[in-house]
Amino acid sequence: MxxxxxxxxxxxxxxxxxxxxxxxxxxxxxxxxxxxxxxxxxxxxxxxxxxxxxxxxxxxxxxxxxxxxxxxxxxxxxxxxxxxxxxxxxxxxxxxxxxxxxxxxxxxxxxxxxxxxxxxxxxxxxxxxxxxxxxxxxxxxxxxxxxxxxxxxxxxxxxxxxxxxxxxxxxxxxxxxxxAYFSGGAKPVTVWISQDYSRAAPGGTGHVKAAANYAVSLRAQAQAQDAGCDQTVFLDAVEHRWIEESGSMNLFFVYGSPDAPVLVTPPLNGSILPGVTRDSVITLARHRGWTVHERPYSVDEWSADATGGELLETFACGTGVVITSIGRARSRDGEFEIGGAAEGPVTASIRDALVGIQRGRAEDPFGWSVRA
CATH class of the missing domain: 3.30.470.10 (Aminotransferase class 4, branched-chain amino acid transferase, N-terminal domain)
Known part of the structure; x- marks a missing residue:
């Protein structure tokens, strides 16, 4: 040493x-x-x-x-x-x-x-x-x-x-x-679904924290800001159909009920960063007895289920943002709202649990928090 x-x-x-x-x-x-x-x-x-x-x-x-x-x-x-x-x-x-x-x-x-x-x-x-x-x-x-x-x-x-x-x-x-990463605190953010730019491709560097990954996302982020959005959601580079991640954040979609939620998140397919916060959310959810599905999730499914009311909440997670609710999604094809554009109870609950462990206010059954 x-x-x-x-x-x-x-x-x-x-x-x-x-x-x-x-x-x-x-x-x-x-x-x-x-x-x-x-x-x-x-x-x-x-x-x-x-x-x-x-x-x-x-x-x-x-x-x-x-x-x-x-x-x-x-x-x-x-x-x-x-x-x-x-x-x-x-x-x-x-x-x-x-x-x-x-x-x-x-x-x-x-x-x-x-x-x-x-x-x-x-x-x-x-x-x-x-x-x-x-x-x-x-x-x-x-x-x-x-x-x-x-x-x-x-x-x-x-x-x-x-x-x-x-x-x-x-x-x-x-x-x-x-x-806070976003100035609005816990206020739900609005995201732009990028149909012009891809963040990563199979066999590339999307699954690691290469600095160049973030350079290629900046033009899409500027497009999002021009559209009045806080962050970009990227689709897969092959079919431009499957949701991958949002800039520096992984994504979760909440179904079921607040008492027995079912979380869906895109799988780690080689072009999605394996976020430490993502892994922590999955571990916390399963520890509570919640169901978590890691499966492909399309932008059409997101729009249809949000509009029809089957989708309760959407949230993003990452080291900088921790957990942040997504209230609206926007693209060239229009806009849809998720859960009344308000932070839902599942998002708030998982954030409070994670922050409680990080700040030493809650029991840490996983041994995640260590003394500096």
Whole structure:
């Protein structure tokens, strides 16, 4: 296991930090430090450091800039309540919890394997995350709905123009105190069904967190915003019929009744990201005795069942959004409403259960929340 060289940052004054934490938004504010670890062929992982957050020095010929050999992950740290149930800052008596960081470590290596990048030992991933959180505990916000969003990433750094795997890499971790992903909070969002653009195709990189996946979604997201929508729903690249995922979120469709719901979600077919939150929702639902079907789900079925009332709710899930209700879906062919365009009880219940575990307010029978 590598030991980290520590180069302390000049910390921002407490008053400045407190002002930024009042309303940090999402992904706009960053903590004082970052972690970096280098890789070189023949040497392996080395030069692990905790250093002040700041610019990276890269050659204009850096491989990641030309051939997109780059990946990232996303997870969160939460200020936990103390014995009295009160939540303080990251240095409060309750401490800080991480939600399923081992799952992110495994998924990072799955992405690395697909992109011909080196595997990072899981224990080194976890140590890097914990090193940063320990250094910047004061930045873990305590407000309702707030968390410390943690962004590990890896880029190819070989200064070489040629289509081959890089021989050098940089792994880094940065962190951002964040509020809600969508400004409306629990208010249902409106989504745009993209009929012009595909996010991923069979045999591609849709099942991993390659940075390029998000670049190709941006034009569709701009189209969604032009249509007054919050997010895009992508269909399969072959038939343009089957629902896959929504930008950075997995999708669930709720049938049955609030007391005995039946959840439907598209299967992991190689072009859908295996979301950590998606897996958590499925596990929680089945633990409650609910039925979950992982099966192909068409846009026509969605529209017909929402219009006819058979479909009760639709929600999206992901690390950034956690759980968010979808109230309307829009496309060039028109618009339909789901469940009266209001958040339903199943969506609210599963979100409350998940957030309760993440924030240390509820029993965690799965061992998902670990101390930072």
């Amino acid at each position: 590598l030991e980290f060289d520590i180069v302390p940052a000049e910390r921002r004054p407490a008053a400045e930090r407190a002002a930024l934490l009042v309303d940090p938004g999402f992904g706009r504010v960053f903590t004082d430090h970052m972690v970096t670890i280098r890789y070189a062929e023949g040497e392996g992982w080395h030069d692990a450091r905790l250093v002040p957050f700041g610019p990276l020095s890269l050659s204009p010929a850096t491989a990641a800039l030309h051939y997109s050999q780059e990946l990232f992950e996303g997870l969160k740290a939460y200020a936990l309540p103390d014995e009295s149930g009160e939540v303080g800052s990251g240095r409060g008596r309750g401490g800080v919890g991480l939600f399923r960081p081992d799952a992110n470590a495994r998924r990072l290596n799955a992405t690395a394997e697909r992109l011909a990048m080196p595997q990072l030992p899981e224990e080194l991933f976890l140590k890097a995350v914990r090193t940063l959180v320990e250094a910047d505990r004061d930045w873990v916000p305590a407000g309702e709905g707030q968390s410390l969003y943690i962004r590990p990433f890896m880029i190819a750094t070989d200064p070489f123009l040629g289509v081959r795997p890089s021989s050098e890499y940089l792994f880094a971790v940065i962190a951002s105190p964040s509020g």
